[in-house]
Amino acid sequence: MLTAEIRRRFLDFFERNGHKILPSASLVYNDPTLLFVNAGMVPFKSYFVGAEPPPAPRVATCQKCVRTLDIDDVGKTTRHGTFFQMLGNFAFADYFKAGAIEFAWKLVTGPQSEGGFGFDPDKIWVTVLGPGYHPDYPEGDAEARELWRAVGIPDERIQGRSLKDNYWNMGVPGPGGPCSEIYVDRGPDFGADGGPVVDEDRFLEIWNLVFQQEDLSAVRAKDDFDIARQLPSQNIDTGAGLERIAYLLQGKDNMYEIDxxxxxxxxxxxxxxxxxxxxxxxxxxxxxxxxxxxxxxxxxxxxxxxxxxxxxxxxxxxxxxxxxxxxxxxxxxxxxxxxxxxxxxxxxxxxxxxxxxWDRVSANAYAEEDAFRRTLAAGTQIFEAAASQAKGAGASVLSGERAFQLHDTYGFPIDLTLEMASEQGLDVDRDGFKRLMQEQKDRAKADARAKKGGAVDTAAFTDVRRAGESRFVGYSDLSAEGRVLGIVSGGRLVDAAHPGEIVEIVLDATPFYAESGGQDADSGILTANGVQLDVLDVQKPVDGLISHKVLVGEGEVRPGDTLLASVDPVARRHGAASHSATHIVHAVLRKILGPTAVQAGSYNKPGYLRFDFNANAGLSKGMREELEGLSNEAIDAGYDVTDTQMSLADAKALGAMAMFGEKYPDVVRVVEMGGPFSRELCGGTHVTNTAQIGMLTLLGESSIGSGVRRVEALTGKDAFAHLAKERALVATLADLLKAQPEQLEDRVGRMVAQLKAAEKEVADLRAKELLGNAAALAASAETVGSYRLVARQLSGVGGNDLRTLGIDLRERLGSDASVVALVGGTDDKPVVTVVTNDAARAAGAKAGVLVGVAAEKLGGRGGGKDDIAQGGGSNGAGAADAFAAVRAALAG
Incomplete structure (x- = not known):
């Protein structure tokens, strides 16, 4: 049975049984605690914690997931994969244990001819929470055990396991509950008999049913937590591994061999x-x-x-x-x-x-392969320098620190380091490398836990959300009365806010736009009789709530009070103009570069915008001029800006652009400018006509990562002020150079040419002076092992002059094996050149390797050919150490 068919059968089964089928959320999900969606329940977290109402009492999905913590096990085991698909059915205050178990049993063991998976019922084992693992469960999950008996599984194939195996929680206070896992017996060829408690390779888990029924007040570990109370409503959260089911139904031994x-x-x-x-x-x-x-x-x-x-x-x-x-x-x-x-x-x-x-994806991927091939070439030189230094010091082992540096800093894979070290007759300190890798993983996990711990701070807002929600009225009104739903200070609900305090105020209605979608929050004040609060920030701590971070200036505020929320109209107008200009920039970029120029991020505030987009090459001067010109044409055209509520399906059919990773409801807001000119899903605030933007001035365009570019621009009066400043600069230059503004380009060009000619003349004189001293430098050559070495620091001498002098010195040193190592430049930006002759190279001295050894002591990197190589750094004071490293390498 093909994987796509298994997916279809699962969704069809639950749709027939009253579930709303939802599409997979993007892997790049809007959750600050996660890099990627790593479980099927992630898009439903806000429903489980009560932060917002679910879209239906029953839903089912096939969710895309990525996990990379076990990346080193990929390919070695039967079931470790970085990308996988999680089938799941969810119930919110609807059916519970009996329904979940009955649905799972019918689908898993139902005949394939009737839409089921067709697993042999006699091969199915299940696990439940066993007795004695938690004081609230002295008998374990006896209810689940009885329900499995009722569908036909004998008691000997129902095994009790510990909290680590059969209790689910999010790792923080919130919902939790026992779970029950379904296993398939693959037969004696795959391991010992005795069920999952004996061998989880033979008995393969395919489905986990979580019964959310408790509210946890503290979670110290997966098997160490306190249960505060029963949840007001019970929920079902299940997850079935599509790839695991596929390789069982396709008769394969592992997930890598599925279709x-x-x-x-x-x-x-x-x-x-x-x-x-x-x-x-x-x-x-x-x-x-x-x-x-x-x-x-x-x-x-x-x-x-x-x-x-x-x-x-x-x-x-x-x-x-x-x-x-x-x-x-x-x-x-x-x-x-x-x-x-x-x-x-x-x-x-x-x-x-x-x-x-595909066009965007393939372009990014192929560019990355080209970049990595260059990295491998450069990394090989770095490795050779490290190996040479190690052997020069008489070592037979490349340090774990150096192997980790190659891996972490230069992207050089450890297995390649091991392979090349073996070729050089060196071992690698694998234990030291593994220790540093583990420290890095521990830091990453600690960071993830810190971010996850931040979720605890939303608990107070979740309590507020249960009492009501915030209604945003800011599309039409800049002032509105709102009742205080709650006051949060230090992550806790408080009963009052006093002068001088900074607190967060949640209102049931507000015109303040909360920061989201790249748009900065509104500013303004909250007032009442004898009360004034300055709004410092506006956020959405949980779905359905808008929280105003305020400085209490006058008066006292309590929950239930009514406040007048007033948005600063000037800031709103300029902020909306920048946001609308962002849409225009997006539309123009797609016109210039094509549909692959997809938005990768944005930020806008009054007078300023930045826009990130996918592209593998920078914009040419002509493209930048075209971007600015076409954007201002769209502004000048006076396009009406309209917003329309419609279904998500209709919006996509209309061609509305959506942001990756954003979570959209069934009904969305589509913002249009000039009809098809710009059409995007957007919840932000906008001008009503593009002419209200005024003007746009492009500040610049740059790379912010592989395949991602960024443009920055000013709008409205800020754009005008920028141009006025440039006009004043032009006037100053024209006055200094006694020229008309239109003559400046030619006049400055001539001056630059004259300056370059003068610099070349000075460089020639300096080179002649250096070459005049070449004889004395050659005479100072020292003997290191079987080599003659000239090592000298020449402060202030640039790279080209060092290269010329190095070649001259090489000729003066004759046919003996000779090496020249010169350090020039400045204290904060030193440069190094290494030159070798034929005899030195025949004896094993390679300039490209030696310059890497020297440049490292200068706080930098270097590379080049075997006969001549150059590098640089940031620490000119390390010249003596650089020469010592070269001597050590030659002596080795």
Whole structure:
């Protein structure tokens, strides 16, 4: 049974049983505690904690997920994958344990001819919470055990397990409850008998049913928590692993051989001239390729671009591990153009958006492969320098610190370091490397826990949300009365706010726009008789609430009081103008660059905007001028700006642009400017006509990561002020140069040419002076091992002059094995040049390696050919250490 068919059967089954089918949320989900959606329940967290009402009492999804904590196990086990799909059915105050168990049993064991999965009922085992693991459950989950008996599972195939296995919570105070897991017996070929408690390879978990019924007041560990009370309503949260079900129903031994992954492995084997199944190490590498190519494809489809931080770093690592695995399989040529389209064709049946985004995705991926190939070339030089230094010091082991630096700083894979070290007769301190890697992981986990801990701070707002919600009236009104629903201070609800305090006020109605969608929050005041609060910030701490961070200036405020909320009209007008200008910039960029110029982020505030977009190359001067010109044409055209409420499906059919990672309701707001000119899903505030923007001035365009560019611009009076300042500068220059403004370009051009000529003349004189001293420098050569070495610091001398002098010195030193090492530049920006002659190179001295050794002591990097190489750094005081390192390398 194909994976797509399993997915369809699951959703059809629950749709027939009264569930609303929801699409998968983007992997880039709007949750500050997560890099990616890592479980099927993530999009429903706000419903489970009561922060907002669910879209229906019963829903079902097939959710895209990514987990990378166990990335090093990918390919080695039967079930570790970075991208996976989680089937789930959810009930909010609707059916509970009996319904969830009955649904799962019918689907899992139902005949395939009737839409079920067709698993043999005699092969099904289940686990429930066992007795004695928590004081509130002295008998364990006896109710779940009885319900499984009722559907036909004998008691010997129902096993009790601990809280770690069969109790679910979010890791923070909130909802929790026992869970029950469904396992399939794969048979004696896969392990020992005795159920999941004996062998979880033979007995494979395919589904987990979570029974949310308790409110936890404290969570110290997965198996250490306090239950405060029963939840007012019971919920069902289930998760079934689509890939696991697929490889069982397809008769495979592991998830890598299912229909959505294995063709990529076959292509990898073809490129490498290998046969899958003949060599375990090769098989692991091919499985890594199959898994990572699919994961990278899905992440890029959802808007992630390769980068050095957060999500971009994870994607970069997936792509580079794939390329590196193919290299270990013997493929040195480019591989992504052959592999990625295979995964595209496999996954687009379930996710047609892959085809829509393919041009952008493939361009980013192929550019990343080109960049990594350059990294491998540069990293090889860094490694050779490190190896040379280690051997020069008489060491036989490359330090864990150096291996970690190669991995973490230069993106050089550890397995490549191990391979190349072996070729050089060196071992690698693997324990030291693993220790540093673990420290990095621990820091990442601690950071994640810190972010997750932030969720505790929303508990007070969740309590407020249960009592009501905030209604935003700011599209039509800039002032409105609102009743205080709650006051939060230090993460806790308080009964009053007093003068001088900074607190957060939640109103039941407000005209203040809360920061979201890249738009800055409104500013203004909250007032009442004898009360004035200055609004410092406005946020949405939980869905459905708008919180005003205020400084209490006068009076006292209590829950239930009525306040007049007044938005600063000038700031709102200018902020709306910048937001509308952002939409115009987006539309114009897509006109210039095509549909691949998708928004990757934005920020706007009164008078200023920045807009990030996907592109693999910067904008030319002509493109920047076109962007600014067409944007101002759209402003001058006076397009009406309208907003319309419509269904999400209708909005997409209309062609409205949506942001990756944003969560949209069934009914959305579509903002249009000039009809089809700009049409986006947007909840922000806007002008009513583009002419109200006034004007737009482009400040610049730059790269902010691989495949992502950023433009910045000013709008309205800020744009005018910027141009006025530039006009004043032009007038000053014209006055200084005694020229008309239109003559400045020619006049300055001539001056620059004259300056360059003068600089060249000075450089020539300096070079002659240096060469005049060359004889004395050559005479000062010292003997190091079997080499003659000239090592000298020449402060103030630039790189070109060092190179010229180094070549001259090499000739003067004759046919003996000779090396020249020169450091010039300045204290904060030193440069280094290393030159070798034929005899030195024949003896093993390579300039490219030696310059790396020297540049490291200068706080920088270097590289080049075997005969001449250059580098630089940031610490000129390290020159003596640099020369010492070169001497040590030569002596070795």
């Amino acid at each position: 959505e992954i294995f063709p990529v492995i076959e292509k990898a084997a073809e490129l490498a001239g290998k046969v899958y199944g003949e060599n375990r190490d090769d098989d692991v590498r091919m499985r890594v390729v199959g898994d990572h190519i699919r994961s990278a494809l899905m992440l890029m489809t959802d808007g992630v671009a390769p980068g050095n931080e957060a999500r971009g770093y994870v994607l970069r690592r997936l792509l580079r591990r794939s390329i590196r695995s193919m290299r270990l399989l013997g493929v040195e040529s480019k591989v992504l153009p052959a592999l990625l389209p295979v995964s595209r064709d496999l996954m687009s049946a379930s996710y047609p958006e892959i085809l829509k985004e």
